[in-house]
Amino acid sequence: MPVTKFLLAGTLKWNFKCPLVRELMLALGLIDVSKTTLLKVLKKPGRAVALAVGGAEESLLSRPHTLDLVLKKRQGFIRIALQTGAAVVPVLVFGENDVWHAHQVKEGKLHSIQEAVKRATGFTVPLAHGRGFFYGPVGLLPFREPINVVVGGPLQVEQYNGDMKSTEAEQLVSKYHQEYIQKLQALYDAHKDVFFSDRVSDMRLVK
Template identity: 40%
Template sequence: MTTAEVKRPVSVKETQTGTLPRMAPLNVPFLRRIQTMALLTYSLETTILLSLFSFVCAIPLFWPLVIGYIIFSIMDESSENGSRRWEWLRNLTVWKHFVDYFPVRLIKEADLDPTKNYIFGYHPHGIIAFGAAAGFMTEGAGISKLFPGITATLLTLSSNFKIPFHRDFLLWMGACSVSRKSCTNILQSKPGNAIVIAVGGASESLNARPGVINLTLKRRLGFVRIAVETGARLVPVLSFGENEIYNQLNNESGSSIRHFQKKLQQTFGFTTPFFHGRGVFNYDIGLLPHRRPINVIIGEPIVPPVGISEKDKEEAVRRLHGQYMQALRDLYDKYKDTYATNRIKDMEFIE
C-alpha cells in the first residue's frame, strides 16, 4: 500500500461505487501480517476471553472454581486501587507489533518529575482510543523509557471491570476504573503516578471522523477538580491521527442517527458510533482501523494552585480549566502543519 493510500481517508460513498473494496495483495510483507495479527488479537481479546469463560461455565467440573471466581470478582476492588499490573505482560513483543501497525509514536514536550503526580488528558477520544491503549496501556511505544520513574495508568469505564476474564486482562495491563474514587486513590497512593483519561468520552466519539478534531471539553471539569484537590499536575495530550483511522456515518446534530446514539448514551452510559475501517484482507470495508500514523504529543505539565479555600475552589478550577484548554490549543497550533496536513478545519471545542 502506498503512502498516499495510507493518508487519504476513504469515504463511505467511495465504498459504494462498485470499484471497492481494494483487496490486499498476496505478497504483503510478513512483518505487516504479524502487525495485523497483533491488532486483530487485541481487538478480539474481549470476545476470546468471554468465549473461554462460557466454555469453562459449560463444564460442571469447573463450577466450584467459577463460583469462587465470581465471588472474588464482586468483592475485588483492584480497579479502584491501582490494578494488579503485570509488567511482563505489558512488555510482550506483541504490543510492539500492535504499536507498529499504525504506527503510534509518543512525543514529549518536557520531562516529568517522578516525585510528583500527573493527570494526562487524552484528546481526541476517537472511535476506540487505540492511540491511548497502545501508548499508555502497553510498553510498545516505550512510555516508561520516555518518562523514567512515572507509572502510567490508563483509565476506562467501570463497566469493563464487570466482564469476566476481560477485567483481569485490563488489571494485568495496568488499567483501572475512571471513577472519582479510583482517580483519587491512585494519585494519593505514592509519587510518580500518572492517570490517563480520555476526557471526551462517548460523546466525543460521535464526532470522530478524518480531517477534524472536535473536542468535548468545555463542561468537562471533573478531572480539573481532582487536580486541584490532589495537587496533581495537568498534562495536555493531543493525538494527531486518532480520528483518521476510522470513517463514521453522517450523524449530524438533529439527525435520527444522532438521536438514537444520544438516547443509548442516556440509558446505558455508553453509545455506539456507526463506523467502518478496513478488513484483514481488504483496505476499505471492515472493523479494523486503517494503517494511518498516530502521533501523540504529550505537553508540558500545568501546576494547579495550592492552598485554595473551599470557597475559592470552583473559581480556581475554572481558571485552571481555561489554562488547560489554551495549552491544548497551543499544542495544536504548534504541530498542525506537521501532523494534520490533511485537515478539513482547525481544532474546535464544540461542547
C-alpha cells in the same frame, strides 16, 4: 514535584462489571475513572493517570481529518487535580479519527439508541467502517494511517484543601481549566502543520 513512576490508564467503571472484560482490564493495569479511585491513586506520590476527557460523546463527533473536542464542559479532571495537587499534562493525538471512517448520526432511531446506550453505560459505538480483510474498500480493520501523539508541558496545579463547593474553589477550577485549554491550543498550533496538514478544519472545542 514527585517523579512519575507509575502511569495508569483510566477506563469506564462499567468495564469492571463485565465478566472476562474485568479480568482483561485488571491484567492490563487499567483503573476505573470514578472520583473515588482517581483521588485514591493520585494522592500517592509518583502516580499519574491517562484520561480520555472527551469520552463517548466525543467519539460520536469523530470524522476523518477533523479534531472536534468535548472539553468546554468537562471540568471534573481539573477538580481532581485541584484536590490532589496533580499536574495536568495536555496531550493531542493526530490521525486518530482517520483510522476508521465514522458517520455522524444526528437524528432518528439509531441516534436515539446511541444516546440511550451512552446514558446507560457511559460508552457508545459510533457508526464507522475501516478497510476489508483482503484489501477491500469496506471492512472492520483500521485504515493504514499514521497516528502521532504530542505531549505538552505540565500545568502545575496547587493543591486546594478547602471546600470544593465554595466560590473560591469554583474560581480556581475555571482558572486552571482555561489555562489547560490555552496550553492545548498552543500544543495544537505548534504541531498542526506537521501532523495535521490534510485537515479540513482546525481543532474545535464544540462542547
